Amino acid sequence: MLSIRDLHFSYGKRSVYTGFNLDIPAGQICLLTGINGVGKSTLLRLIAGVLRPKKGTIVYPETMGGEPRRKIGFISDQLSLYESLTVDQTIRFHCDVFGLDRIDDRLIRLTKIEGGRRVKELSTGQRTILHLNMILSLDPELLLIDEVIHSIDAYLRRVFLEELIALIARKRVTVLMANLNFHDIEALIERVILLKSGTIAVDEPIETLKKKVKKIIAPAPPAGLTILSQRPFPDRSEYYVYPYLENSALRDVEVVDLDLTEIVAAFIGGEYAA
Amino acid sequence: MLRKEVRDALRRLAECLILLVAVPLGYIWDRAIVHYGWRFVDIVPAVFTATIFLFAVYSGVSLFSSEKKDRALEYMLSLPVSRSKIVLAKVVPRLSILVGLWGGFAILAGKGWNWIILVFLLFLFFIAASLSIAIDSAVIGLLGVFLLFGAFDLSSSTLTFVAWKLGLISSIHNVWFGWTAAGVLILGPFAAAFLLVIRNLQAMPLRLQMRPYYRLALPSFLVVIFLILKFFGAYLAATGRLG
Numbered sequence: 001m002l003s004i005r006d007l008h009f010s011y012g013k014r015s016v017y018t019g020f021n022l023d024i025p026a027g028q029i030c031l032l033t034g035i036n037g038v039g040k041s042t043l044l045r046l047i048a049g050v051l052r053p054k055k056g057t058i059v060y061p062e063t064m065g066g067e068p069r070r071k072i073g074f075i076s077d078q079l080s081l082y083e084s085l086t087v088d089q090t091i092r093f094h095c096d097v098f099g100l101d102r103i104d105d106r107l108i109r110l111t112k113i114e115g116g117r118r119v120k121e122l123s124t125g126q127r128t129i130l131h132l133n134m135i136l137s138l139d140p141e142l143l144l145i146d147e148v149i150h151s152i153d154a155y156l157r158r159v160f161l162e163e164l165i166a167l168i169a170r171k172r173v174t175v176l177m178a179n180l181n182f183h184d185i186e187a188l189i190e191r192v193i194l195l196k197s198g199t200i201a202v203d204e205p206i207e208t209l210k211k212k213v214k215k216i217i218a219p220a221p222p223a224g225l226t227i228l229s230q231r232p233f234p235d236r237s238e239y240y241v242y243p244y245l246e247n248s249a250l251r252d253v254e255v256v257d258l259d260l261t262e263i264v265a266a267f268i269g270g271e272y273a274a
Numbered sequence: 275m276l277r278k279e280v281r282d283a284l285r286r287l288a289e290c291l292i293l294l295v296a297v298p299l300g301y302i303w304d305r306a307i308v309h310y311g312w313r314f315v316d317i318v319p320a321v322f323t324a325t326i327f328l329f330a331v332y333s334g335v336s337l338f339s340s341e342k343k344d345r346a347l348e349y350m351l352s353l354p355v356s357r358s359k360i361v362l363a364k365v366v367p368r369l370s371i372l373v374g375l376w377g378g379f380a381i382l383a384g385k386g387w388n389w390i391i392l393v394f395l396l397f398l399f400f401i402a403a404s405l406s407i408a409i410d411s412a413v414i415g416l417l418g419v420f421l422l423f424g425a426f427d428l429s430s431s432t433l434t435f436v437a438w439k440l441g442l443i444s445s446i447h448n449v450w451f452g453w454t455a456a457g458v459l460i461l462g463p464f465a466a467a468f469l470l471v472i473r474n475l476q477a478m479p480l481r482l483q484m485r486p487y488y489r490l491a492l493p494s495f496l497v498v499i500f501l502i503l504k505f506f507g508a509y510l511a512a513t514g515r516l517g
Contacts (some may be wrong), residue, residue, distance in 0.1 A: 012482045050351040050477035070354040080348035080477075082278070082340065089278075097275055097353050120344075 001025050002047070002142065002174060007056035009046060016042050017053075017198045026061050026141075027172035029188050031179060031206075033264050034195035035271050040178035041077060043195070044144045047176070048074035061174075064141050070098065073135030074144040079127045083120035087113055087130060094134050103137035110159060125152045129160075136163055143167075143175045149184065157184055164188070186260045194267050202242075202267060206260065213263045214244040218253040229269035240266035275355060275363045282340050283333060283367040287375075290329040296321045319383055326375050330395045333368040334402025335415030337361075342410060348477035357472050365403065372399060398423070401461060404468040407480065408487050422460060428506055429498045430456035435509035436501065446512060456498075463494040 007020040016039045024030055032040050045051040047058060049069050060068040081090055091103055111129050119127060128148045135143070143164075149157055161184060167173055168188070179185060192209050194202035204212065216222050216239045221230070225241040240262075244255070258266070297317050304312040341347045350360065376392055402419045409415045430452030437455065438446040467486035476483060 011478060045348070045477060048352050050348050052474060052476050067354045069352060072352075074352050076348060078345065078348055080346055080352075081344070082346045082349065083344040084340065085278075085344075093275070093278055096277065097355060 001059075001061060003057075003059040004047070005057045005059070007046065007058070008054045009042060009051065010054065015198065017046075017056075020056070020198060020200075022193070022200065024174055024176065026063070026174055027168075028190055029168065029175040029177075030191045030193055031177055031185070031189045031260075032193050032195065033179065033268075034201075035268050038195045039198060040195060041146050044074070044146050044176065044178055045076065047142075048072055048076075048144050050074070050076075061141065068142070071138070071141040072144060073138050073140035073142070075128070075131045075135055075148055076146045077148060079124065079131055079148065081119050081127065081131065084118060086116050086118055087122070088115035090119055090130065091115075091134065098138055100137065103134060105133055105137075107133040107136075107156070107159065107163065111156065125156070128152050129156060132160055132163075136167060139167075139171070141171070141173055143173055143177075145175070145177045145179075147178050149177075149179060161185065161188070183259075183261060189260065192260070192264070194264070196271060209263060210257065210260075212243040213240065213258055213266060215240055215256040215258055215262070215266075216244075216250065216253050217256065218250070222250050222253060227270075228266045229273055240269070242266070275353070275360070276367070278340075279363045280367040282336075282364075283371050286333045286336055286368070287329055287371055290325050290332055293325045293328060294321060296324075319379075322379055326372070326379060326395065327398065329375065330372055330398040331402045331416055331419045332412060333372065334399040335406050335409065335412055335419065337364050337368075337403050337406035339406075339412065342480075347475075351475065351477050357475055361472055369396070369399065372396070400465065401426075404461070404464040407468060407471050407475075408484055422464070425495065425498055425502070426456045426460050428502045429460060431509050432498075432502050432506045433459070435512060436505055446509075459494055459498050463490040467491040 002022075002024040004020060004022040007017045009015075009017045020043075032043065034040055042051065046053055049072070064071040082093070085093065087108070091105070091108075095101065095103060107129050111126060113122065113126050113130065119130070122130065128151050132148075149160065152160065164175070165188065168175070175188075177185065177189075186206075189206050191205055192202065193200055202209070213228070216225070217236050218239060219236050221227055221237075221239055222241060225239075225244065228240045228242050230240065231238040240258075297314065300317045300321065301312060301314060304310050304317075338347075341350050351357075355363075372395060373392065376395060380388065398419065401422050402415060405415050405418045405422070409418055430449070433455040434443070434448055434452035435446060437443045437451060438448070443451050464487075467490045470486035470490075471483055474483065
């Protein structure tokens, strides 16, 4: 279990987390979402150890040993690497630090990235593939992926997801993904965590969330239901409600199931409208 | 990681060795303009010594330049290597090259091993290293080192004078007291600030992590500057060096 207790963090005077708590069981695949600037990337960086909390603890599963970073595969939206090194030098450096003889460079070979090219000469998608290939080769127990999947093309995105699925099938890897584009990963997600103002606004298994968030098309706001956001139209408006109660006495309405993208958009839309 | 740091250190050395172009330039300048009668064997040791001193400062100031320039700080911190081991991996190759350079020069020049100059080179390196995380530009870092060294030099005399005036020491020429006091007042806080920043180094803008410098190093430095402005003149007068 990855356990975060009473986490406090701020950038200078700007507070991001004050007393944040979260438990993630081993092997769970979680989506971390929320409006831009809510602290998704910050949370991933705190878990990865590249940021240090002012207060609070992050306890890693015992199976990760005394140095958890050895078992964490972290890729941030910054795609931070030594840009003056070549691809081959970067891989050698990575292997040296992690004690690997070599890495499985299937993804890199697929994209035909030349080993002699400097990292700064690579496109964003190529850097993403290089970084993803390196972290997957670590056989990590905890994967932290921050909003990078959308920067690679559709074919490589599919290849990466296949590698990820194979990794999940092979071992109980815990995955925490911060993403704004869910279409490709929806089938993988088990749990959705929506952040708001440094706290958890929603934390539900995905199937439960799909049952609880509905779009109601009605001439007037549905009574007795909490409206997250709405889209007004001349005759009938769309109301996104949470939680939707099955036995609500609603008449002359249409209740529509939503996919994950629409669910998260409903929550985020409500925040922007507030 | 060590291999990369050795490569970085050698790159810094190569950048400093550009100074050796001063040898033929100096020879040509002497032949064409000033006519001091310099020979190559006169110019080479001076330029090489300057190169070694420059390397001591430059390699210290550029301790974290690859992480800053390559935007790799976050990647470096994500690696399963402690912050102290990162610093060690950076310092050891640079110090080894510095000591090797000075030793090689001492042997080739037939001057013998001068411990005092070696200690001075190490001293310059550590001053520069203590500024490395706080300063982005190598040029400003070099100026910072010279400023700190100048402050150290002036404050060692000033503090000796103040202690002598207070009756704490018997001689106004107690050099060891001056160096120790200046070391404690200037270099100590800068070194402490550096170690505190490194211990808590994070992947966020470095300007948000410089609090130890503002709270430890800067006040101490300002106190020293005040003491120099107030008492250095009196020290010069007391030692007969004024006027």
